[in-house]
Amino acid sequence: MNKPEIVVSGARASGKLHIGNYLGALKQWLQLQSDGHTCYFFIADLHGITTPFEPKELHQNTLDVAATYLAAGIDPNKSVFFLQNHVLEHATLAWIFNCITPLGELERMTQFKDKSQNQESINAGLLTYPTLMAADILMYKAAAVPVGEDQVQHVELARVVARKFNSRFGQTFPEPKHLMRDEGLVRIKSLSEPTKKMSKTGDEALLMDDEPEEIMRKLKKAVTGSDASGQNPGAENLLFLLSHFGTKQQTDHFLNLQKAGQLKYSDLKEALAQDISDYFAEFREKKKELLAKPKFLAEVLGDGAAKARKVAQATLLEVKQKTGLL
Numbered sequence: 064m065n066k067p068e069i070v071v072s073g074a075r076a077s078g079k080l081h082i083g084n085y086l087g088a089l090k091q092w093l094q095l096q097s098d099g100h101t102c103y104f105f106i107a108d109l110h111g112i113t114t115p116f117e118p119k120e121l122h123q124n125t126l127d128v129a130a131t132y133l134a135a136g137i138d139p140n141k142s143v144f145f146l147q148n149h150v151l152e153h154a155t156l157a158w159i160f161n162c163i164t165p166l167g168e169l170e171r172m173t174q175f176k177d178k179s180q181n182q183e184s185i186n187a188g189l190l191t192y193p194t195l196m197a198a199d200i201l202m203y204k205a206a207a208v209p210v211g212e213d214q215v216q217h218v219e220l221a222r223v224v225a226r227k228f229n230s231r232f233g234q235t236f237p238e239p240k241h242l243m244r245d246e247g248l249v250r251i252k253s254l255s256e257p258t259k260k261m262s263k264t265g266d267e268a269l270l271m272d273d274e275p276e277e278i279m280r281k282l283k284k285a286v287t288g289s290d291a292s293g294q295n296p297g298a299e300n301l302l303f304l305l306s307h308f309g310t311k312q313q314t315d316h317f318l319n320l321q322k323a324g325q326l327k328y329s330d331l332k333e334a335l336a337q338d339i340s341d342y343f344a345e346f347r348e349k350k351k352e353l354l355a356k357p358k359f360l361a362e363v364l365g366d367g368a369a370k371a372r373k374v375a376q377a378t379l380l381e382v383k384q385k386t387g388l389l
């Protein structure tokens with residue numbers, strides 16, 4: 064983006080963040096923050112309860128995600144960093160959006176279909192997740208939303224909601240666009256089922272704060288077999304990760320071996336494990352320090368919520384005036 068824009072993004076507090084969250088979202092957020100955009104980065108705890116959860120784990124996961132953002136480099140002096148449920152206006156705006164969004168738009172969302180598949184009973188929050196996400200984005204009149212590939216459809220829905228609101232009540236919200244990294248949208252695959260995306264709530268994900276032995280253990284088990292059509296999505300996934308966490312020279316070396324049919328997956332996994340361990344070494348230490356200071360984390364989140372609330376209250380007032388809500 065050439066000029067400073069308003070940017071909004073978040074991650075669910077449904078578990079520890081993994082390298083998919085990092086490459087798909089967090090890494091881009093850090094770039095946008097250092098490029099001087101007006102950034103709002105939040106922890107989506109209300110989205111976190113749309114899938115099954117345990118209260119104690121939710122509490123711990125929220126603190127963990129907060130420490131992850133900060134240890135990775137989100138700077139509360141440069142970006143507005145807050146917890147979604149601390150800014151009550153999000154839920155109110157989401158309700159108003161629910162009332163102008165056709166049910167069919169929500170029912171066709173891929174994430175709703177995927178996530179409702181294995182659940183005994185499907186809660187209404189899972190269906191209306193995208194209208195809450197539209198509220199998160201439009202509340203701050205964002206121009207751009209940096210997300211991984213899996214969330215693009217939800218950003219498109221936020222555009223639909225903005226259009227519907229604007230045409231019914233007058234121009235209020237800009238239509239946000241999803242933001243891609245230079246090389247395109249990122250979708251890191253699961254290590255055990257490489258046709259699916261790596262996910263917090265899916266199979267064991269490679270976490271940003273995994274210790275070196277854990278990284279090696281998980282990568283050793285990574286599936287690298289070819290499928291019936293000769294495709295090898297597991298190996299492609301590992302090579303893609305190497306291109307991000309390793310050097311260009313190292314990546315070229317393994318790509319050449321693959322072309323020559325001489326690639327030993329154990330060597331690739333070992334090199335990748337070392338690269339990922341080194342890449343996150345400083346992050347791991349910073350995160351441990353932060354997790355030992357829950358009071359500090361609470362203070363940072365409180366300050367961030369106060370900044371976000373000011374903007375949110377102004378937007379909600381405008382919305383109430385336009386819709387006739389007293």
Ligand code: AQP
Nearest residue numbers: 074075077083084087088210211250251261262263264
């Ligand atoms: N595998 C992935 N590859 C690239 N990007 C990804 N993201 C998630 N998984 C991948 C991006 O990370 C950001 C935060 O995601 P989220 O927490 O809001 O929820 P999600 O997209 O549903 O992510 P998860 O990890 O799969 O969590 P669960 O299992 O809780 O749903 C988003 O920008 C997302 O695109």
